Amino acid sequence: MKGNHFSGTGKLLKLYLRRDRIILPIWILLALIVINGQVSFVKAMPDWQVYIAELSESPLVTALLGPVVPLNIEGAILWRGLLQASITVMIGAALTMIRHTRTEEISGRNELILGRPVGKYANLSAALLLSCGGSLLAGLLTAVF
């Protein structure tokens, strides 16, 4: 009778959602806020085209951000905001992952769960689902916006 390695994943995911009920929305919305900031920043400039052209002449900026595609105001906003927004999502996802794996191990809280009928990979997959789900949600929200 080999136990299922993933059993209990759903219940753990529910627990993690409950634990992260404050921090999760924050890092998901952070990307949105960053993009929003760029929108008002670029739109507030009457001569944004001049500014973008000047900026993209620097090889360092081009190396970091690439060309402005498409070449209009939306493109310019994305060009400036995409990297920042994705970094916030990346950091959020990574911290969420650590929060539910390594931190639990150090504090010894995972022992409480390990002695229960929970599969070996349940904790890992629940944490992964949570951070991937959060990232996807952040992406979707930004796209819709």
Place this chain on the structure above:
Amino acid sequence: MMNVIETRKLTKSYGKYEALRGVDLTVKQGEVYGFIGPNGAGKSTTIRILLGMLRKDAGEAKLLGGDPWQDAVALHQRLVYIPGDVTLWPNLTGGEVIDFLGRLHGKINSSRRKELLGRFQLDPKKKCRSYSKGNRQKVALVSAFLSDAELLILDEPTSGLDPLMEQVFQECIFEVRKQGKTVFLSSHILAEVEVLCDRVGIIRQGKIVESGTLEELRHLTRTTVTVELDKPTNLKQLQGVHDVTQKDEKWRFSVDTNAVDAVMNALAPMGIKSLIAEPPTLEELFMRHYGDKHEGKELN
């Protein structure tokens, strides 16, 4: 009767350090087994192997008839475990934690939950970050006694509990035993083990040095006798008598169990005024294994 826990020559090392050096354990169904030893003797390591959290290096380990590593999920359905150091999620309430842990096992008996919360006097609406050590322990205990698992593995469950709650805990253990469940109780509070346990195993430096019922273990050690004698005499010459001290007419000494008869015969003609014989406490048994300097040297 079935053996709930069985290990043979179980070994485990962390790098060069040998945590377990051949642990032989047998816990029968329906008994309360006391697993005692000081810090660092290998108690928690043994429990972690039995729970499939650690992989054994060599030897055999069987839990409820299955392999603790391979069948962990199926076996954990039938047991409940309390870690020695209970830490909880700071932003959840005690009640939420109890419910979550209960749901992992299946349905929660809400009337039983209420009863246990009342008995342990635990407020389930408080956030876990505000709980003291004892209260965190109570959360774990409530969740353990709430489940109807057939085996309870408790790693120093009463650390941090006040004497009143310890009483409640002991009552709960007696109830659990009445229901035919098995309890594996790791502890270094000897008084508690003495009250609760049917059988005891003493672990030292990764090896079981003594195991059996308390009576069997007592048999191996000496009885302490305090006696008041009429006639002057020298008890030091008697065979099987140790640690003799004298104060006026009062003598105090310890006697090997197999020499009790001979010593009593020798005392009888001396005119005994009063006599008190104390069976060895678990503490004395324990100290005999740990206080022995010679063995300590050998192991270092």
